[in-house]
Amino acid sequence: MLLLIAVVQDQDVNRLLTALLEKGYRATKLASTGGFLRQGNTTLLIGVQEEQAEEVNSIIKGICRTRKGLVSPMTAVDQTLNTYIPTPVEVEVGGATVFTLKVESFEKF
Amino acid sequence: MLLLIAVVQDQDVNRLLTALLEKGYRATKLASTGGFLRQGNTTLLIGVQEEQAEEVNSIIKGICRTRKGLVSPMTAVDQTLNTYIPTPVEVEVGGATVFTLKVESFEKF
Amino acid sequence: MLLLIAVVQDQDVNRLLTALLEKGYRATKLASTGGFLRQGNTTLLIGVQEEQAEEVNSIIKGICRTRKGLVSPMTAVDQTLNTYIPTPVEVEVGGATVFTLKVESFEKF
Ligand code: NI
Ligand code: NI
Ligand code: NI
Numbered sequence: 001m002l003l004l005i006a007v008v009q010d011q012d013v014n015r016l017l018t019a020l021l022e023k024g025y026r027a028t029k030l031a032s033t034g035g036f037l038r039q040g041n042t043t044l045l046i047g048v049q050e051e052q053a054e055e056v057n058s059i060i061k062g063i064c065r066t067r068k069g070l071v072s073p074m075t076a077v078d079q080t081l082n083t084y085i086p087t088p089v090e091v092e093v094g095g096a097t098v099f100t101l102k103v104e105s106f107e108k109f
Numbered sequence: 110m111l112l113l114i115a116v117v118q119d120q121d122v123n124r125l126l127t128a129l130l131e132k133g134y135r136a137t138k139l140a141s142t143g144g145f146l147r148q149g150n151t152t153l154l155i156g157v158q159e160e161q162a163e164e165v166n167s168i169i170k171g172i173c174r175t176r177k178g179l180v181s182p183m184t185a186v187d188q189t190l191n192t193y194i195p196t197p198v199e200v201e202v203g204g205a206t207v208f209t210l211k212v213e214s215f216e217k218f
Numbered sequence: 219m220l221l222l223i224a225v226v227q228d229q230d231v232n233r234l235l236t237a238l239l240e241k242g243y244r245a246t247k248l249a250s251t252g253g254f255l256r257q258g259n260t261t262l263l264i265g266v267q268e269e270q271a272e273e274v275n276s277i278i279k280g281i282c283r284t285r286k287g288l289v290s291p292m293t294a295v296d297q298t299l300n301t302y303i304p305t306p307v308e309v310e311v312g313g314a315t316v317f318t319l320k321v322e323s324f325e326k327f
Contacts, residue, residue, distance in 0.1 A: 028116050030141045094327075104210060110317075139249065154261070154317075216314075
């Protein structure tokens with residue numbers, strides 16, 4: 001048995017949990033924040049059999065991998081412009097870090 | 110040394126921590142929620158010696174194992190009845206999942 | 219690769235994260251509380267290479283180790299004294315517990 005500890009962005013969590021559940025995988029969510037730069041992440045604990053690890057990693061990758069996204073930079077509004085229309089800016093969103101640990105024993109009570 | 114990662118129901122946490130402390134075991138509580146169905150759980154980190162793992166697992170089992178409990182289904186109140194008296198319903202409560210991991214090294218500063 | 223799970227006091231977290239970042243280490247913060255006596259702690263997940271573990275442990279030790287600190291016991295104010303001046307009391311502060319786990323595999327998406 002393996003324990004996957006996956007740190008993912010908050011914005012991807014619900015889609016990831018849905019995708020995992022569709023394949024029969026359950027996850028425990030831990031509230032977490034990035035140390036400095038990566039605010040708003042969630043840490044998931046997912047217990048899987050050795051032969052399931054590849055599928056779970058591929059589900060995580062499919063949903064959470066770093067990709068381009070558009071955000072409207074509302075915080076940068078220039079107060080002198082009455083007719084400010086934010087131009088969406090392309091940024092990197094998503095990303096996931098997955099640590100896989102060997103489980104010595106697993107109990108369910 | 111071993112690290113036990115125990116996911117237990119919120120309702121069982123205080124009794125479990127008391128029982129662990131009585132035997133000299135300390136735990137760190139992580140705020141957690143079930144992925145979908147099992148809301149309101151807590152994840153405990155418990156560092157133990159190899160020879161203590163069985164006792165700790167047995168304490169967790171004794172307090173947290175899945176069992177029958179009665180709940181009053183107040184959310185199902187029929188608005189048309191003035192004299193609604195909820196009938197307690199038997200449900201499964203509790204349950205615990207424990208991952209045991211081998212610790213390469215342990216430091217206390 | 220190794221995963222360090224460090225439980226540290228809340229008061230030391232920001233200085234620790236700054237010191238880790240200066241050396242290029244990133245950490246994920248999990249909200250945590252001590253079981254009973256050690257309120258206000260934070261659990262950090264830090265992924266490192268084998269050869270970095272000693273340095274990271276030494277950074278944690280340098281910042282978080284148990285030491286003497288002064289606190290003003292404002293909660294013990296005697297209401298009958300108009301001119302109460304709290305005498306700072308020396309207490310133990312800080313402290314850290316670090317579990318080092320071997321990582322089977324590590325993925326970044
Ligand atoms: Ni978060
Ligand atoms: Ni909870
Ligand atoms: Ni805290």
